[in-house]
Amino acid sequence: MRRPEIGLDLFDIVAPGLVVGLVVTAAHAPLGIEVLKRGIVFIDLATAQVVGLAVILLGVWLEEPNWIVAQGVAFTAGIAIALFFRWIERKSPEEQEAVIGSSFIVAASIALLALADDPHGGEELRHVLSGQLLFVTWDDIAAFLPIYGLFAALWLLVPRLRAGAGFFVLFALVITASMQLVGVYVVFASLILPALAARACKGYVHWRAFASGAAAAVAAIMISAAADLPAGPFLVVCYAVSAVAMRLFYRKKGLSPAR
Numbered sequence: 001m002r003r004p005e006i007g008l009d010l011f012d013i014v015a016p017g018l019v020v021g022l023v024v025t026a027a028h029a030p031l032g033i034e035v036l037k038r039g040i041v042f043i044d045l046a047t048a049q050v051v052g053l054a055v056i057l058l059g060v061w062l063e064e065p066n067w068i069v070a071q072g073v074a075f076t077a078g079i080a081i082a083l084f085f086r087w088i089e090r091k092s093p094e095e096q097e098a099v100i101g102s103s104f105i106v107a108a109s110i111a112l113l114a115l116a117d118d119p120h121g122g123e124e125l126r127h128v129l130s131g132q133l134l135f136v137t138w139d140d141i142a143a144f145l146p147i148y149g150l151f152a153a154l155w156l157l158v159p160r161l162r163a164g165a166g167f168f169v170l171f172a173l174v175i176t177a178s179m180q181l182v183g184v185y186v187v188f189a190s191l192i193l194p195a196l197a198a199r200a201c202k203g204y205v206h207w208r209a210f211a212s213g214a215a216a217a218v219a220a221i222m223i224s225a226a227a228d229l230p231a232g233p234f235l236v237v238c239y240a241v242s243a244v245a246m247r248l249f250y251r252k253k254g255l256s257p258a259r
Contacts, residue, residue: 014225016136020181021217021235023141024190027148027174029209030155032195034167036204040096041192043085046104047172048179048187050081052128053107053114055180059124060114067143078176082168130232131183134225144177183232193239197246208246216242 035043054077058065065073081103088096111128115121151174154161161170178187190213198209219242220235 013134014221016138016141017133017221017225017231018218019141020133020136021221022214023145023148024178024182024186025194025213025217026210027151028178028187028190029194029198029206029213031171031174032191032193033198033204033206033209034162035171035191036195036199040085040089040100042097042100042104043082043171044175044191045184045188046085046100046107047078047081047175048184049104049107049111051078051176051179052184053077053111056111056114056124056128060118074180075173075176078172078179079169082172082175083165086165086168127183128179129184130230131181131186133182133186133221133231133235136181140181144181147173147177182235185236186232189236189239193243197243199247200250208250212242212246213239 032044035041051074054073055070058070058073062069085096085100085103088099092099111125115125118124151170154170158166160166175187178190182190194209194213194216195204197212198204198206200208216238217235220238221231223229223238224231224234
């Protein structure tokens, strides 16, 4: 039986967004928990913003950059800033969070300056910040899925890479891919909020992070598509609601920290 055309159109829009939301959630869950453990909460925001700046500057300098060139620039920027943060962690750990926050605001300011005379600058900046989740295609997913697969394999099979510079490189690879798929805001929310939902009395419960993030992703994509809402900002709100609900539920059971 042939699916009605309107239903097919909706399915074609929603399905890639759902896949991206779940893949990003699965990859970000362990990374977000590690970020909270290290106390470097804003590293994801700063890294994503620097990658976004690299993408913006490339678009300013080259009208239609080659995809391979664009990815080379994006991943180089992501890895470079992540390794810089690792260097700061080793040389001056007490200043690390200040440097990370300053890097974010400087990168954001340069992006604004670069797009000041661009008539489409506001739209370009919006895409970098809030993403275009409902406009992601299967080709986009196929292009970035190997990055997530490589991350999953290394994270699970080579645990020593979770420490030192290895963590920062893996983090940069995932964040660079995610920023281009979902935008800076969703990158931050999908790392931190599910990780907060996973916090328990004796550490973190990893499956809670994924469950909280997955529930938010599915709800946000379905509702935003049906109600014609901006998917990125709505997904951020859903991550927050899901995290609060998860914490309240387990606090009543005495399985979450009291504060």
